[in-house]
Amino acid sequence: MADPPRGAADRLAYLLKFIANGPARFSLGELAERSNLPASSLHRLLQALLRAGLVERGAGQEYRPGRELHRLASQLIASFDLTRSARPLLERLVEDWHETAVLCAYSPTLRKAHIVEVVMTPHPLRYSVDKGGEIALAWGSLGRAILAFLPPSEIEAVIRGPTVGPLTGSPRLPRPELFAELAKVRTNGHSRYYSPKIEIAGIAAPVLGHGAEILGCIGVTMPSNRYQLHRADNLAVAIQDSASELSGLAAIAYS
Amino acid sequence: MADPPRGAADRLAYLLKFIANGPARFSLGELAERSNLPASSLHRLLQALLRAGLVERGAGQEYRPGRELHRLASQLIASFDLTRSARPLLERLVEDWHETAVLCAYSPTLRKAHIVEVVMTPHPLRYSVDKGGEIALAWGSLGRAILAFLPPSEIEAVIRGPTVGPLTGSPRLPRPELFAELAKVRTNGHSRYYSPKIEIAGIAAPVLGHGAEILGCIGVTMPSNRYQLHRADNLAVAIQDSASELSGLAAIAYS
DNA sequence: GTTCATTTTCCGTATTTCGGAATTATCATT
DNA sequence: AATGATAATTCCGAAATACGGAAAATGAAC
Numbered sequence: 001m002a003d004p005p006r007g008a009a010d011r012l013a014y015l016l017k018f019i020a021n022g023p024a025r026f027s028l029g030e031l032a033e034r035s036n037l038p039a040s041s042l043h044r045l046l047q048a049l050l051r052a053g054l055v056e057r058g059a060g061q062e063y064r065p066g067r068e069l070h071r072l073a074s075q076l077i078a079s080f081d082l083t084r085s086a087r088p089l090l091e092r093l094v095e096d097w098h099e100t101a102v103l104c105a106y107s108p109t110l111r112k113a114h115i116v117e118v119v120m121t122p123h124p125l126r127y128s129v130d131k132g133g134e135i136a137l138a139w140g141s142l143g144r145a146i147l148a149f150l151p152p153s154e155i156e157a158v159i160r161g162p163t164v165g166p167l168t169g170s171p172r173l174p175r176p177e178l179f180a181e182l183a184k185v186r187t188n189g190h191s192r193y194y195s196p197k198i199e200i201a202g203i204a205a206p207v208l209g210h211g212a213e214i215l216g217c218i219g220v221t222m223p224s225n226r227y228q229l230h231r232a233d234n235l236a237v238a239i240q241d242s243a244s245e246l247s248g249l250a251a252i253a254y255s
Numbered sequence: 256m257a258d259p260p261r262g263a264a265d266r267l268a269y270l271l272k273f274i275a276n277g278p279a280r281f282s283l284g285e286l287a288e289r290s291n292l293p294a295s296s297l298h299r300l301l302q303a304l305l306r307a308g309l310v311e312r313g314a315g316q317e318y319r320p321g322r323e324l325h326r327l328a329s330q331l332i333a334s335f336d337l338t339r340s341a342r343p344l345l346e347r348l349v350e351d352w353h354e355t356a357v358l359c360a361y362s363p364t365l366r367k368a369h370i371v372e373v374v375m376t377p378h379p380l381r382y383s384v385d386k387g388g389e390i391a392l393a394w395g396s397l398g399r400a401i402l403a404f405l406p407p408s409e410i411e412a413v414i415r416g417p418t419v420g421p422l423t424g425s426p427r428l429p430r431p432e433l434f435a436e437l438a439k440v441r442t443n444g445h446s447r448y449y450s451p452k453i454e455i456a457g458i459a460a461p462v463l464g465h466g467a468e469i470l471g472c473i474g475v476t477m478p479s480n481r482y483q484l485h486r487a488d489n490l491a492v493a494i495q496d497s498a499s500e501l502s503g504l505a506a507i508a509y510s
Numbered sequence: 511g512t513t514c515a516t517t518t519t520c521c522g523t524a525t526t527t528c529g530g531a532a533t534t535a536t537c538a539t540t
Numbered sequence: 541a542a543t544g545a546t547a548a549t550t551c552c553g554a555a556a557t558a559c560g561g562a563a564a565a566t567g568a569a570c
Binding site for chain 4: 298
Binding site for chain 1: 260262263264265266267268269271272275276279280299300303304306307308309311313314319320321322323324325326327328329330331332334335336337338360361362363364371464465466468470508509
């Protein structure tokens with residue numbers, strides 16, 4: 001497990017993630033364990049959060065996220081909520097194409113992408129795609145639609161990570177090929193993935209924020225045998241349109 | 256202007272509120288001014304936030320709320336979003352009663368309530384109620400629906416505040432009368448306010464969280480001359496039902 | 511009431527934080 | 541390009557704070 005940072009400021013930022021992430025009610029000991037902080041130090045930090053109202057005390061000796069923390073979150077989300085804004089776009093895609101549409105969000109510090117919203121295909125044959133599931137950045141259409149638009153230094157950091165794929169155990173594409181693939185994604189504006197071996201295929205396009213920083217991607221996934229039935233070029237355009245509309249919404253919110 | 260706290264942890268918590276509150280893009284100097292922190296100290300704190308991804312840098316020397324901060328906010332809101340949950344309830348009230356319905360949220364550290372959601376009456380004669388507007392806790396149905404359910408120490412703190420009302424400049428109710436009024440609110444489960452002088456009337460009921468801590472209130476406001484046209488008792492029941500349904504949703508989310 | 515687990519306080523040490531001043535970077539203007 | 545104005549960043553010594561192990565206190569369970 002990763003060691004916590006030093007210094008009160010860094011630790012508080014670090015801690016907030018565990019609180020937002022964790023259960024609605026928690027004990028000091030439990031949080032100490034999850035965050036890997038000594039109990040007495042954690043106690044001091046919680047006092048600061050209590051003073052700020054970001055954490056409150058419940059019955060007995062339990063803590064809980066405070067009303068101020070919710071207020072803070074609401075204020076942030078009020079200006080722009082990626083997930084909520086994406087929802088109608090995903091629904092539209094499913095309506096038009098009858099395949100599962102997903103929204104992935106990218107976390108720059110974790111260097112990971114996760115599925116944050118899904119609209120399932122009506123088809124009975126479908127993969128179960130779970131909200132919250134992690135997306136490997138170097139494999140699949142979803143991952144690469146994000147990876148391609150990361151700054152070079154972050155791409156480097158990512159490919160220094162695991163070298164076997166999550167679903168197949170297949171090795172990562174050799175460096176030059178992967179870079180060629182990413183270049184193609186950038187010029188096309190979308191990524192395609194087609195793997196008859198694992199019977200999965202997909203197309204995805206990046207969602208970018210105000211400063212062109214990547215927020216995530218919108219993608220459509222399907223069993224590979226259905227891939228050929230679609231006019232893939234048209235589907236790609238539809239996905240790109242959805243993704244860039246979402247990018248537009250983000251840009252407006254942040255201007 | 257209030258002085259910032261001392262100590263890195265307290266300052267970071269303090270700072271987050273300014274960031275969530277403030278514009279989507281900001282400069283160090285501007286934030287320094289708003290938060291009343293020395294530039295060099297603020298710079299150090301921003302470095303910590305940058306390391307955590309809670310703040311990012313945009314073009315030039317501008318800062319902006321980071322993707323991690325949005326992720327954090329989304330995670331918190333995902334479990335329960337007071338505003339979003341309240342929306343259909345407010346719409347229902349307006350549909351049934353044709354009067355403006357509002358949701359107020361209470362911030363325990365600011366000891367203030369604000370309007371966070373409004374559904375307007377279709378009536379042409381209506382007060383303009385603004386999202387974000389502050390609600391005085393000792394006056395009006397909305398404020399008292401909250402005040403009545405605060406812990407005694409917080410009530411004390413509130414009534415030590417301003418002693419003249421925001422709309423009328425009328426003095427606060429004398430202490431014994433106010434306490435009697437609050438007791439009535441608690442037994443009734445809702446507050447009523449009827450002031451022909453300022454031609455405004457309203458009924459409001461508290462929204463409580465898992466530990467019975469007050470989150471805010473739902474209320475309906477109207478011109479006082481329309482108040483008499485309604486079956487006020489039935490309206491009060493409808494509002495109480497809405498508020499307790501919302502309380503229920505909050506409790507479920509936090510259990 | 512007693513026990514056990516957990517939280518909270520204590521406290522000496524060592525690390526960070528603090529903020530004014532100096533420096534450097536950035537931007538607008540010529 | 542060069543200049544000046546403005547703002548961001550780094551520096552640094554003094555002082556305050558954070559740190560965490562250990563002890564004390566709390567409160568839950570029996």
